[in-house]
Amino acid sequence: xxxxxxxxxxxPRWLLAELTYRCPLQCPYCSNPVDYAQHQDELSTxxxxxxxxxxxxxxxxxxxxxxGEPLVRKDLSTLIAHARELGYYTNLITSGYGLTEERIAxxxxxxxxxxxxxxxxxxKTLNDKLAGTESFEEKKAVARLIKxxxxxxxxxxxxxxxxxxxxxxxxxxxxxxxxxxxxxxxxQYYGWAHLNRDQLMPTRAQFETAEAIAQAYKEKxxxxxxxxxxxxDYYEDRPKPCMNGWGTTFLTVAPDGLALPCHExxxxxxxxxxxxxxxSIKEIWEESPxxxxxxxxxxxxxxxxxxxxxxxxxxxxxCQAYLLTGNMKATDPVCSKSPLHHTVEEAIHLxxxxxxxxxxxxxxxxxxxxxxxxx
Amino acid sequence: MxxxxxxxxxxxxxxxxxxxxxxxxxxxxxxxxxxxNGPAAEILKLCDxxxxxxxxxxxxxxxxxxxxxxxxxxxxxQAALGHGWITILS
Numbered sequence: 001x002x003x004x005x006x007x008x009x010x011x012p013r014w015l016l017a018e019l020t021y022r023c024p025l026q027c028p029y030c031s032n033p034v035d036y037a038q039h040q041d042e043l044s045t046x047x048x049x050x051x052x053x054x055x056x057x058x059x060x061x062x063x064x065x066x067x068g069e070p071l072v073r074k075d076l077s078t079l080i081a082h083a084r085e086l087g088y089y090t091n092l093i094t095s096g097y098g099l100t101e102e103r104i105a106x107x108x109x110x111x112x113x114x115x116x117x118x119x120x121x122x123x124k125t126l127n128d129k130l131a132g133t134e135s136f137e138e139k140k141a142v143a144r145l146i147k148x149x150x151x152x153x154x155x156x157x158x159x160x161x162x163x164x165x166x167x168x169x170x171x172x173x174x175x176x177x178x179x180x181x182x183x184x185x186x187x188q189y190y191g192w193a194h195l196n197r198d199q200l201m202p203t204r205a206q207f208e209t210a211e212a213i214a215q216a217y218k219e220k221x222x223x224x225x226x227x228x229x230x231x232x233d234y235y236e237d238r239p240k241p242c243m244n245g246w247g248t249t250f251l252t253v254a255p256d257g258l259a260l261p262c263h264e265x266x267x268x269x270x271x272x273x274x275x276x277x278x279x280s281i282k283e284i285w286e287e288s289p290x291x292x293x294x295x296x297x298x299x300x301x302x303x304x305x306x307x308x309x310x311x312x313x314x315x316x317x318x319c320q321a322y323l324l325t326g327n328m329k330a331t332d333p334v335c336s337k338s339p340l341h342h343t344v345e346e347a348i349h350l351x352x353x354x355x356x357x358x359x360x361x362x363x364x365x366x367x368x369x370x371x372x373x374x375x
Numbered sequence: 376m377x378x379x380x381x382x383x384x385x386x387x388x389x390x391x392x393x394x395x396x397x398x399x400x401x402x403x404x405x406x407x408x409x410x411x412n413g414p415a416a417e418i419l420k421l422c423d424x425x426x427x428x429x430x431x432x433x434x435x436x437x438x439x440x441x442x443x444x445x446x447x448x449x450x451x452x453q454a455a456l457g458h459g460w461i462t463i464l465s
Contacts, residue, residue, distance in 0.1 A: 011396060013408065057396075058396065059396030059397060061392075061401065061403065061408060062403070062406065062408055064406070087392060089390060089403035089404075091405060091406055113388065113405070114388060116405070150387075152405055154405050154406075180405075181405055223459075
């Protein structure tokens, strides 16, 4: 219809393959679903290879191999070799825990393009506490091995209230490890992070101080280290553009084969996401109701419906709208135009109450026991 | 400063690749991708470490049967250096 903006369309460019929910670490901000222990029936090697081939045929070119901890898959090299042969740029997203010199060499000869490792904090006690496993020294050794074996060194540090005051030390650690890329990912409150939101969310003052330090450092190391800074959207007044448009760019496949327009979408009620065991990637992308569900503007309610910015942010994150308001069609309440914006302010307030409390809530760690109890 | 004899190569970990589904070249790097237009791809393909800048200009002027491309090519090469897609080898 003339005059109306059209929703972007496209084929998948990014495939995120969550190979497993198994993980030796227990980070309390993990984005995996809280009930992950109920979804342990992992796709076979053959099924993953078929998924890679079919998504590649549609146009996917960036492949993220993640989890859980993808290193626990014994067929990782086989999967990488297949993906590389198809022409993917292959990104291994790992904790680095358990990665040996031999395995790095093996992955490299399979054609792996890059390894991103995460470190929880720039010092041992806090790193090991957050990871729920003694892993700090090993992760640093792995970071050096990655570098010496000719990979770009991509370091990811998730930022939250437990480590945000250490921004200077985080930046120094990245430099000392020779990081080529540093991703400073402010915690997004989904999955386990949502469960621990009161314990993890920094104050606005903490966030602003840390951001100023990171931005100044970014200028200083320009040309040597690329810093990606993921903003914490609870302190923004406009939401992030949900997945660059629903079902336009990103495809996630969960360990059990569920195909998701975003890696959190399993939580959305009634979305009924298709499984790659039942459908081809082409059918899923082009015909499944789940992928078409928000791939237009007609589902929107006010104030999104008549907002000129809807073509920029698509109403924000559907999962965040659902988690904060109980309505997945609501305007993402991060938006200051949302009539439910107070839910974000309340969340900030609850986190602040926990921070100053004489009896703050303990962090709930991501492990199978907690998943079975809480999921 | 770009001189006639300067040689360029793709930065380590960057890959220039034809994408059939998009009908264009893309530059791939850790967790990122740039979709290239035709002229940019033609220039970046020549950043293979063997050619001097002056050879790149010659090759493209011959291929497109035209003259005076030098400043356009230099502009793109400068931008690619700025983005970190290519590096100066010698």
